[in-house]
Amino acid sequence: MKLKAKAPKAKLGLPTIVLLCFLCFIAGLFTSTLLSQVSVPQFLSGPRSSSRILESEDEDHRPILPGETGESFIASIPFQVLSWKPRALYFPRFATAEQCESVIKRAKAKLRPSTLALRKGETVESTKGTRTSSGTFISASEDETGVLDIIEQKIARATMLPRDHGEAFNILRYDIGQKYDSHYDAFNPDEYGPQQSQRFASFLLYLSNVEEGGETMFPFENGSNMDIRYDYKKCIGLKVKPRQGDGLLFYSVLPNGTIDQTSLHGSCPVIRGEKWVATKWIRNQEEE
Ligand SMILES: O=C(O)CCC(=O)C(=O)O
Numbered sequence: 001m002k003l004k005a006k007a008p009k010a011k012l013g014l015p016t017i018v019l020l021c022f023l024c025f026i027a028g029l030f031t032s033t034l035l036s037q038v039s040v041p042q043f044l045s046g047p048r049s050s051s052r053i054l055e056s057e058d059e060d061h062r063p064i065l066p067g068e069t070g071e072s073f074i075a076s077i078p079f080q081v082l083s084w085k086p087r088a089l090y091f092p093r094f095a096t097a098e099q100c101e102s103v104i105k106r107a108k109a110k111l112r113p114s115t116l117a118l119r120k121g122e123t124v125e126s127t128k129g130t131r132t133s134s135g136t137f138i139s140a141s142e143d144e145t146g147v148l149d150i151i152e153q154k155i156a157r158a159t160m161l162p163r164d165h166g167e168a169f170n171i172l173r174y175d176i177g178q179k180y181d182s183h184y185d186a187f188n189p190d191e192y193g194p195q196q197s198q199r200f201a202s203f204l205l206y207l208s209n210v211e212e213g214g215e216t217m218f219p220f221e222n223g224s225n226m227d228i229r230y231d232y233k234k235c236i237g238l239k240v241k242p243r244q245g246d247g248l249l250f251y252s253v254l255p256n257g258t259i260d261q262t263s264l265h266g267s268c269p270v271i272r273g274e275k276w277v278a279t280k281w282i283r284n285q286e287e288e
Contacts, residue, residue: 061074062074075157077091077094077154077157077158078091078092078093079091079158080092082238082240082248083218083221083222083238083250083262084222085221085222085223085260085262086218086220086221086250086251086252086260086262086263086265087250087251087260088218088221088238088248088249088250088251089158089248089249089250090240090246090247090248091158091246091247091248091249092243092246093245093246094151094154094158094205094245094246094247095151095154095205095245095247096245097244097245099147099150099151099245100205100206100207100208100244100245100276101207102145102147103138103143103147103148103151103169103171103207103278104171104207104208104276106138106143106145106147106148106171107135107136107138107171107173107276110136110138111134111135111136111173112134112135112136113132113134114131114132114133114134114135114172114180115131116130116131117187117192119191119192120191120192120193129181130180130181130183131179131180131181132174132177132178132179132180133172133173133174133178133179133180133267134172134173135170135171135172135173136170136171137167137168137169137170137171138168138169138171139168139169140152140168140169142168148169151169151205151278152166152169152280155203155247155280155282158203158247158249159201159203159249159282161200161201161282162286164286164287165200165282165283165284165285165286165287166280166281166282166283166287167280167281167282167283167287169278169279169280170278170279170280170281171207171276171277171278172275172276172277172278172279173274173275173276174214174267174269174270174274174275174276174277175270175274176269176270176271176272176273176274177269177270178269178270178275179235179266179267179268179269179270180266180267181232181233181266182217182219182230182232182233182234182264182265182266183232183264183265183266184252184259184263184264184265185199185202185252185263185265185281186198186199186200186252186253186259186260186263187199188259196285197283197284197285197287198252198253198283198284198285199252199281199282199283200251200252200253200282200283200284201249201250201251201252201253201281201282202249202250202252202279202280202281202282203247203248203249203279203280203282204216204247204248204249204277204278204279204280205245205246205247205277205278205279205280206242206243206244206245206246206247206248206275206276206277207244207276207277207278208242208244208273208274208275208276208277209242209243209244209273210241210242210270210272210273210274210275211271211272211273212270212271212272212273213268213269213270213271213272214241214242214267214268214269214270214271214273214275215235215239215240215241215242215267215268216239216240216242216248216265216266216267216268217235217236217237217238217239217240217265217266217267217268218237218238218239218250218262218263218264218265219234219236219237219264219265219266220237220261220262220263220264221237221238221262222262223262224237225237226261226262232266235266235268235269239268242275242277250263250265251263253284
């Protein structure tokens with residue numbers, strides 16, 4: 001009788017299994033640490049890249065608990081600094097095409113020839129031709145569509161100037177050849193007499209594209225042309241081409257409270273097409 005040789009059975013006890021698991025865990029940990037050090041490219045491992053990674057994470061853009069008058073969300077309003085002298089910012093796509101068309105529709109039936117604030121000694125006759133557009137004033141509360149309300153709120157966020165400091169929107173239309181010669185929005189008391197409050201900043205929302213001409217111009221930007229006898233009808237300096245929905249903000253008053261001489265601006269004549277713009281003048285005091 002042949003006896004079958006029996007292979008001895010390896011028996012693993014619980015302590016051995018636990019020890020083996022532990023060893024596997026340690027080995028895995030070691031390998032992953034080694035791999036992460038080897039495989040992260042150089043450009044991702046420096047301090048700049050780690051901030052880049054953080055920037056793209058939502059964690060970084062989470063709103064924090066606001067104050068009683070604050071907002072519970074992070075607003076994103078892209079802008080470009082166009083100039084420091086005057087302080088001018090450009091806001092691409094500030095409003096939608098539909099919002100712009102709605103404002104134009106609302107204003108169309110109410111247009112009248114634009115008027116001017118007169119300096120001491122000036123008359124309607126002597127200033128004829130300075131501002132040849134037509135326009136109308138519409139406040140946000142008058143606009144039952146709610147569009148001006150949305151735009152006004154956004155302007156207040158972008159400027160951090162309270163809504164109740166703003167005048168009603170002045171909706172303007174310039175036809176071919178129409179323009180606004182260079183002027184200041186702030187009123188110099190020496191020229192206009194004592195002022196209750198001052199136009200501090202201006203926000204222009206372009207409601208239409210213009211085929212040619214119609215730029216908003218700043219002839220004294222960065223001090224240029226200030227030392228020559230500048231002809232106020234000339235369209236020179238920094239020019240902003242109107243594009244439907246874009247916004248332009250500039251400050252007429254310096255942080256020290258005096259009028260910024262470089263904030264002189266105007267509208268170049270429209271050469272082709274038609275220009276529509278909504279101007280919001282924002283004062284240094286609450287509007288009555
Ligand atoms: O129409 C523009 O581009 C400028 C308007 C303007 O200067 C104003 O409303 O004070």
